[in-house]
Amino acid sequence: MRLLFVVDPIETFKIHKDTTYVMMREAQRRGHTVAVCEPQEIFWLRGGLVTAPVRTIALLDAPQEGQPWWQVLTEGEEALSHFDAVLMRKDPPFDSEFFYTTHLLTQVEREGGRVFNRPASLREHPEKLDILEFAAFIGPTLVTRSAQRIRAFHAEHGDIILKPLDGMGGMGIFRVGADGLNLGSIIETLNQQGQTSVMVQRYIPDIVKGDKRVLLIDGEVVPHALARIPQGNEIRGNMAVGGKAVAQPLSARDREIAAALGPVLAQRGLLLVGLDIIGDFVTEINVTSPTGFQEITRQTGFDVAAMYLDALERRVAAR
Known part of the structure; x- marks a missing residue:
């Protein structure tokens, strides 16, 4: 298979822990072709197919952290639908540009390509809000812009976690105990005076x-x-x-x-x-x-x- 990985710059990979890196290595071990492009490089022009500047690479044996771990075999513009599979591996956050990229990747599907994870499902499954569909498996949870509702949830549960809906890697997570210390300030920081939704969950010991x-x-x-x-x-x-x-x-x-x-x-x-x-x-x-x-x-x-x-x-x- 010819596999195209849509990724952040491969120069930034920390290969001792990066999951995309070991996906590539296993793909190469099996004889598949590995190629990469970056999301901001993808484009579409009327009359053509969704295209990007693509580098086909070979992973090097025994690479050292911080040193190039790949060799470029070929490079040039190519339609994404010409690959056997496109693997969307752009790291969060799920911002507007990520969202727009999923629309371009949906067009790749219309052109006959295969994309994993499926772009429409990436759009329909926001990582924090997705748990709402499976409420039987979650703890007490509130999603709101309202400071009043957050205070009421705290009064009921005593020990809570607050977090932004667009955070990643633990960014912007706060715990407020029964004393309510700094709750008002945290609410103001996260909900932007009622303009931004916040997820609140009962603290799980x-x-x-x-x-x-x-x-x-x-x-x-x-x-x-x-x-x-x-x-x-x-x-x-x-x-x-x-x-x-x-x-x-x-x-x-x-x-x-x-x-x-x-x-x-x-x-x-x-x-x-x-x-x-x-x-x-x-x-x-x-x-x-x-x-x-x-x-x-x-x-x-x-x-x-x-x-x-x-x-x-x-x-x-x-x-």
Whole structure:
């Protein structure tokens, strides 16, 4: 297969932990062609196909962190629909430009291309709000612009988490305890005087055991979760803010959640999904560029990238 990865600049990859990197490496190992382009380079001109400047690359053996890990084989403009599969792996945030890119990728589908995750599903599954569809598996949650409603939710639950809907990597997450210290200031910061929606959730004490990333590949669950465990006085387990990543077997509840959500999300064209689970509750459903492959593989020996490429090959072959 010829695979095109739509990614952030490959020069910025941290190859010791990057999931897209190991996807590419496994694809090359299987004999597939790996090519890359960046979302801001994609264009469409009436009378033509959605196109981008594309580099076909070969991954180098035993690369060193911080050094080039690829060799450019060919480069030039090419229609995205000419590839066997286009893998949308642009990192969040899900901003306007990400949204517009998904529309261009939907046009690629109209032109006969295959895109994973499916662009329409990326648009329809915002990572924080997506949990609303699966309310049976989440804790007490409020989405609102109203300071009054946030205060009422705090009065009811006592210990709460507030976060912006467009945050990533733990950005902008606040905890407010029963004393309500700084609640007003936090509300003003997050809701922009009632102009911006905020998600509020009851604090889940099990966060001390880790914010688990449970991966779904074409509806099937990877048999190990990656628990991101907060360090020191931090309440966030995100690796971007220093959380410790520990792979662990799935709990019975993890499997119950995965069995319920996996087939639904796969049927919508979401080949790779990352569920964030704290204790018994789903807190987010990540679809833009889920990660964690390398950490799970290193700690357990289970080859997540191989499972992903197996699923991708099946999807393309079933066309």
